[in-house]
Amino acid sequence: MAQYQDHMLILKSRVYRESDVLLTLFGIKSGKIGAVAKGARRPKSRLAGVYPLSYVICQLYHGRSSLDTVNGVDLVEGFPGLQKDLSKLSWALLLADLVDEMFSERDPAPEVVPWIIAAWDRLAREGSHLTTALSTGWQLLKLAGYIPRWETCDVCGDIPRQNSVGVDWDQDVMYCSKHLPPSSEQSRGMEISLGSFRTWQGWMALDVTKLGNYEAKGIIGDQLFFLFGRYIERHIGRMPRSWQFVREVENIGEQERNRLF
Template sequence: MAQVRLVDVSLSLKASALGERDRLLTVVTPEEGVIRLAAPGARRPGSRLAGAAPLRELRLLVARGRSPLGRVTQLEVRQTFAGLGRRLESLAAAQLLAELTLLLVSQGDPAPAGVELLRLHWQRLDQLIPDGPTLRETVAIAVQGSMHLLASGGLALPTGWCCGDHSPLAPPLGHWDWRCSFFPADGFHRGRQPGAVMVLNASELALLQRLQRPALPRRRADGRLMGPLPVWQRLLRLLRFWIGQHLQRQPRSLGFLEQLAAGPAGTVHSALP
């Protein structure tokens, strides 16, 4: 006899076809980490499980029997994050965070912090003004959200100390000749070092260090986001090196977001007609 239980909070990371009418739903929950579920008939028109789609917050009733794959019997959509689909860059950033969660969280491992962080950064992307110049904000949220998820998964960027002598790294703002080198396997080394994949100036490292805080770095005077788009692009590239080194895989959406960020300034990438 199948056991039925309530999954009160879940964020849907991925959905794919299963058979002719069903859908395979991958979600992350605070209690069990990543779990994969069958949603019977979800691809049929008018199905009561049609909400089994990615990038949503769901409340599920799940039945488990002899099959290792649980079966969704009831579904409630708590939040759709509808704004994510308005622009390609917002969608790519949200998918990047979802893919990174899949790489960081294992099946059966509780992930309360990861779920809360993913929801928070999806909400920030969802709330961006659709008609405004949001590309820089989107890339910044993707960079900070990735850093927060990596830290939650035990792979935080070691931005605070030099990997050479383990002394604190305090970038001197205004000293334009100061540099530090980035090595994906070890972290940051003071000065220009041979073999580094990237070299950062003082303001770039200071911005990276501030991203460990809850809020994005903004100017006190007007609340505008700190850092120009090219700097955020460089930080996104730095994350690519770090993720590839420590997870041996790259989220596919990261490359897509990099392409969108590298487009002509002012380009609007509409995702919906």
């Protein structure tokens, strides 16, 4: 039982009991935790400013309950631009959901925090939202321990250099254009263009200060959006609701255009 302080992302908040707010936080030291901000719904509460998609310094109390208690919050960065634009908001919420889904409670993963700060900041200000959010999404997967071995063809061992490649999210292998598996009913992979594959490779090798590089436009963006969704579905188990929200807001393409195998 102890008081502690941490730099934290506020991922989510929801109404709890009469005047409280239940927060999902992700701290540099603490990892993901659930906490109650007591009285935060009262207008005069000193916790009245707690809202999701922000970065704060939080004072907390950890007692016998699985939920910690928030005693104080100081805003570090509020990313106000996110709340003014439905597209920015939908992608920012998706990243918050992905962090929530991918990481277990009280299991610190401090590298997550700078990625989310950089992504929310960039979404709030500039650039391609899809590129920012999906390249961050793949980095989150990497930090959570999911690293697809999409490097050389599983059949011939070559590094693909032309046309397209097949990426298999079930077995975590890939195929060059000569050895693409035939289409099947139960899809476990899809064919993507070499351009999409190179963009994905760029994203996987990215440093947080270079977020926004390897912009995915047009069909490349569509393919990488769909691929990320399938990978999450297979490895994390379910898609957060914000995924559908992003698709609707961005009017993202027909999945049928992609050849599956």
